[in-house]
Amino acid sequence: MARVYMIAGGLTPFKKRYEEKDFRLMVKEAYDAALADAPRLTPDRIDGAVGSYFSDHFTRQLKAASMVQDFLGLCPKPSKRVEGGGATGGLCFQSAWEAVASGRMKVCLAFGFETMSRVSTWKGNEFIALASDTNFDFPLGGFYTGYYAMMVRRHMHEFGTTVEQMAMVSVKNHLNALYNRYAQSPKRLTIEEVRSSPMVADPLTMLDICAMSDGAAVCILADEERALELCSNPVAITGVGSGSDTMRMADRPHGKVPLLPHEREKDYRDLKYPGVHSFRGGRMAARQAYEMAAITRPLEELDFVELHDAYTSSEIQTYEDMGLCRYGEGGRFVAEGHPFMPGLDYGLTLLHAGTMPVNPSGGLLACGHPVGATGLMQAVFAFWQLQGTIEKNLGSEKLQLKNPRRGLIHSHAGTGTYITVTIMEKP
Amino acid sequence: MNPIVIRDHYEIDYRHSYAQDSPFFAALAEGKLLGSRCLACNYVYATPRSHCYQCGGATQWQDLPLEGKIHTFTTCYYGGEAFLAETPFTLILVEFPGVDTLFLSRLRGARPEELRIGMEVTARFTEKPSFRITDVWFEPKGRR
Numbered sequence: 001m002a003r004v005y006m007i008a009g010g011l012t013p014f015k016k017r018y019e020e021k022d023f024r025l026m027v028k029e030a031y032d033a034a035l036a037d038a039p040r041l042t043p044d045r046i047d048g049a050v051g052s053y054f055s056d057h058f059t060r061q062l063k064a065a066s067m068v069q070d071f072l073g074l075c076p077k078p079s080k081r082v083e084g085g086g087a088t089g090g091l092c093f094q095s096a097w098e099a100v101a102s103g104r105m106k107v108c109l110a111f112g113f114e115t116m117s118r119v120s121t122w123k124g125n126e127f128i129a130l131a132s133d134t135n136f137d138f139p140l141g142g143f144y145t146g147y148y149a150m151m152v153r154r155h156m157h158e159f160g161t162t163v164e165q166m167a168m169v170s171v172k173n174h175l176n177a178l179y180n181r182y183a184q185s186p187k188r189l190t191i192e193e194v195r196s197s198p199m200v201a202d203p204l205t206m207l208d209i210c211a212m213s214d215g216a217a218v219c220i221l222a223d224e225e226r227a228l229e230l231c232s233n234p235v236a237i238t239g240v241g242s243g244s245d246t247m248r249m250a251d252r253p254h255g256k257v258p259l260l261p262h263e264r265e266k267d268y269r270d271l272k273y274p275g276v277h278s279f280r281g282g283r284m285a286a287r288q289a290y291e292m293a294a295i296t297r298p299l300e301e302l303d304f305v306e307l308h309d310a311y312t313s314s315e316i317q318t319y320e321d322m323g324l325c326r327y328g329e330g331g332r333f334v335a336e337g338h339p340f341m342p343g344l345d346y347g348l349t350l351l352h353a354g355t356m357p358v359n360p361s362g363g364l365l366a367c368g369h370p371v372g373a374t375g376l377m378q379a380v381f382a383f384w385q386l387q388g389t390i391e392k393n394l395g396s397e398k399l400q401l402k403n404p405r406r407g408l409i410h411s412h413a414g415t416g417t418y419i420t421v422t423i424m425e426k427p
Numbered sequence: 428m429n430p431i432v433i434r435d436h437y438e439i440d441y442r443h444s445y446a447q448d449s450p451f452f453a454a455l456a457e458g459k460l461l462g463s464r465c466l467a468c469n470y471v472y473a474t475p476r477s478h479c480y481q482c483g484g485a486t487q488w489q490d491l492p493l494e495g496k497i498h499t500f501t502t503c504y505y506g507g508e509a510f511l512a513e514t515p516f517t518l519i520l521v522e523f524p525g526v527d528t529l530f531l532s533r534l535r536g537a538r539p540e541e542l543r544i545g546m547e548v549t550a551r552f553t554e555k556p557s558f559r560i561t562d563v564w565f566e567p568k569g570r571r
Contacts, residue, residue, distance in 0.1 A: 126507030142507025149501035250529040
């Protein structure tokens, strides 16, 4: 298996609406930014591409990835589209990794986009809910926020998680995004403002939930020989993992926790798992990625995480799935300040600020969530973070961590039905 | 120039078969909830699953109790566009005694502030079946 590197990345700003550019031009803009970042990388060196967009309903154009391939001038090279709900971008990144790791390609482009502004927010919610079981779940409300509200209600019941802890995630991610010029919703917020924004599905308010967005992102991956030749500052991809769960969350079992290397069975003697409070697919993905990257103590061995915070609640749930803290401790983990950025003023008193920054970019909550682009956007931010080029790319050094060595990116679909975890590190 | 934006309408009727899950929807019209019991390992699902995800074995239909408890809940003040007119509505996951998995449904007849995990609920069925999952909903036990 070839060792795989990320050698370039590019983004468009994520926005409520792009009417002046269609999805082809949005991807082209991100692609050109990536090529400009690696001047020795010319398009003739790219062996093929994997395209990522979630919903045929949003595009109303089947085979839209073929139109991007065409527009970028990459025909007749290999091309395919990957789709996996909210995890589409993460799956696309791993598909490009597979192309290079297998030796099938030396250099592979991963591109992603979504154009959600073509319908109203509530029609968009309906489209997204078509990714729940349309016989049994969708007809009850067509609403993912309702599903996540039920999951976190149970998390609160099992573990004592509070709405204020959830609001802290919103404060953190929106504030981080103040320094990210690609983000859709940078804001300075208070816990009270998060809680007093309109209730969407109790206990989740408008500010606990990410927005609909338009945007594009690209990543270019290469084998070691090409990475060293074409890029002065490549980042290694050292672990990949993915997992899944039942389509209907009602169908999930109440069994035993699959343990990470640093956990013991006695930690979870009375916990019925995953139920609806935890994401078994995320735990599975993390286990595989940690094993490949030889990580046994994630909290000590990772320097930052970019994870799929479509909801403040799912960020807290995901801390636990990734083993950043034990199941049940996610609320305390954020309340103590661990996932905040060091050195930023959030207007909160934090005991242990910045021991494990989560979503330095602002995450989905503040960057926006143009679904097919999102997982690739996370990879681009992790790439810049590990390269130490945040200031160059964002025009501010505020979000640059001091000499980070290793980061984790996490992409998540449905109520946890597809989940990917990828480990990236400085070679 | 400013981009030209047109309105583009899209509508379609599907022929949709419930296939092997059809008996579940027929039972709703008779005021019954059908779950699935694995013939090999006895795992019991609160939903139709013709085959067991634990062992792969075939299941048989099993009547579910019409009373259960709220496992978790939410009241939605927004929803997918098609459901906005129905807001606010309450969603619950129901747990039944002796059943290994849960059942997603609407709860009616309770104010949001009354809801709690563990609340006892009873299944109610429409008198005019449309053969959709909304033919069944739950209400707090003893409300009628």
